Amino acid sequence: MDSPASQGYSRKDKSLGVLVANFLILYNRPDVDLIGLDDAAANLGVERRRIYDVVNILESIGLVARSGKNQYSWKGFGAVPRALCELKEEGMKEKYGIVPYVTKSEMVIYEKEREEAFMLTPDDQEFSPSPKLDNKKERTLWLLAQNFVKLFLCSDDDLITFDSATKALLIESQDMNMRTKVRRLYDIANVFSSMKLIEKTHVPETKKPAYRWLGSKTIFENRFLAGSASLCDRNVPKKRAFGTELTNVNAKRNKPGCSEDSKRYGKQNTNIVIKQEQCDVKPDVKNFAYGPSTPAGTCEMNNVGNNIRPRGRLGEIEALSTLYQPQYCNPALISLFEHYHQTFRSCQEEFGRKK
DNA sequence: TGCTCCCGCCAAATC
DNA sequence: GATTTGGCGGGAGCA
Numbered sequence: 001m002d003s004p005a006s007q008g009y010s011r012k013d014k015s016l017g018v019l020v021a022n023f024l025i026l027y028n029r030p031d032v033d034l035i036g037l038d039d040a041a042a043n044l045g046v047e048r049r050r051i052y053d054v055v056n057i058l059e060s061i062g063l064v065a066r067s068g069k070n071q072y073s074w075k076g077f078g079a080v081p082r083a084l085c086e087l088k089e090e091g092m093k094e095k096y097g098i099v100p101y102v103t104k105s106e107m108v109i110y111e112k113e114r115e116e117a118f119m120l121t122p123d124d125q126e127f128s129p130s131p132k133l134d135n136k137k138e139r140t141l142w143l144l145a146q147n148f149v150k151l152f153l154c155s156d157d158d159l160i161t162f163d164s165a166t167k168a169l170l171i172e173s174q175d176m177n178m179r180t181k182v183r184r185l186y187d188i189a190n191v192f193s194s195m196k197l198i199e200k201t202h203v204p205e206t207k208k209p210a211y212r213w214l215g216s217k218t219i220f221e222n223r224f225l226a227g228s229a230s231l232c233d234r235n236v237p238k239k240r241a242f243g244t245e246l247t248n249v250n251a252k253r254n255k256p257g258c259s260e261d262s263k264r265y266g267k268q269n270t271n272i273v274i275k276q277e278q279c280d281v282k283p284d285v286k287n288f289a290y291g292p293s294t295p296a297g298t299c300e301m302n303n304v305g306n307n308i309r310p311r312g313r314l315g316e317i318e319a320l321s322t323l324y325q326p327q328y329c330n331p332a333l334i335s336l337f338e339h340y341h342q343t344f345r346s347c348q349e350e351f352g353r354k355k
Numbered sequence: 356t357g358c359t360c361c362c363g364c365c366a367a368a369t370c
Numbered sequence: 371g372a373t374t375t376g377g378c379g380g381g382a383g384c385a
Binding site for chain 2: 011014015016047049050069182183186187190209
C-alpha cells in the first residue's frame with residue numbers, strides 16, 4: 001500500500017478532526033435538515049465507515065440524530081446545550097444518586113403531554129423507523145463519547161488526564177480492552193477537540209496528556225449562529241412546546257424511533273416534557289442538604305452526605321441561557337432558558353443563604 | 356520508542 | 371443474499 005506521503009497528503013489531512021470540521025462546514029447551515037450518509041461520504045471524500053464514526057460521536061452530544069437507514073437529521077448546535085445538560089444530570093445521578101424532585105401536579109401535566117405525544121397519526125407512524133433498529137448491538141463509540149463528556153460535566157475540575165479518562169471509562173465496559181478503548185478515546189477526543197468542546201493540553205506538574213473542557217460556550221460562540229438559524233427556522237410543531245431540538249438522552253431515545261424530524265417528535269418529547277418539569281423543582285429540605293437537583297445540572301450544589309458544597313462550573317448555564325437570543329429562537333425555547341436562568345439564580349441565592 | 360489514530364476487515368443486524 | 375452498521379485491532383505516521 002502506498003504511504004500517505006507518497007500519495008501526496010499528510011496523515012493529519014485525513015484525521016477524524018479534520019473530517020468533522022469539514023462535516024460541520026458542509027452541514028452546519030440553516031437549510032440543512034437531513035444528511036444522507038452516502039452523500040456525506042461522497043462530499044467529504046471518505047469511506048462510509050468514517051462517516052459512521054463521525055455521526056456516532058456527534059449524535060452523543062445531540063448534534064445529529066439518526067432518522068433512518070442511511071440517514072441522519074441535523075439538529076444543530078441549538079440542541080447541544082440540552083443534550084449536555086441531560087448528560088450532566090444523568091452523570092450526577094450515576095455518580096451521586098441525586099433524583100430530581102417532581103411534584104404530583106407536575107406529573108399530571110407530564111402524563112398528559114406524554115399521552116399526546118403517543119397519539120401519532122398514521123402518517124407519522126409511517127415515518128417512524130423500524131423499532132428493530134433499536135436492537136442494534138450496543139454502540140460503543142456513542143456510549144464512550146457520552147461517558148467521556150460526562151466525566152467533564154460531573155467533575156469539579158475542567159482538566160482530566162488521558163489516563164484517568166481511560167480508567168474511568170474502562171469501568172463502564174469491562175469487556176473492552178484498554179488498548180482498544182484508548183484508540184476509541186483518541187477518536188472521540190479528536191472530534192471534540194476539532195469542535196472546540198475540549199482542548200488537548202498537559203498537566204503542568206506531571207506533563208501528562210490531558211484534556212480541558214472548554215464548555216458549551218465555546219461551541220456557541222463559534223457555531224451558534226449557523227446552528228441556531230437552522231433550528232429556529234424549522235417547521236417546529238407548535239403544540240410541542242419544547243420538542244424541537246431537544247433529544248439524545250439515552251440509547252433508546254437516540255435511536256431511530258425518536259429522531260425523525262419535526263412531526264415525528266412523539267416519543268422523545270415525553271422526555272423533554274419531564275425534563276422541563278424537573279426544572280421546576282422546589283427545595284426539599286428533608287431530602288436535600290441543599291435544595292433541588294435542578295434542570296440537568298444547572299444547580300451547582302449537591303448533597304453528598306452532609307457535605308454541602310458548590311459543584312461544577314458556576315455560570316455555565318447562565319451563559320448558555322444568555323446565548324439563546326430572541327432573534328434566533330422560538331418563544332418556547334426562550335421561555336425554557338429564562339426558566340433555567342431563574343432556577344439557577346434561586347439556587348445561587350439559596351446556597352448563599354445556607355452558606 | 357511510545358504515542359497517536361487511520362484504515363479496512365469482518366461479523367451482526369437489518370433490509 | 372445484499373446492504374448497512376459499527377466493533378475491533380494491525381500497523382504506519384509522528385514527536
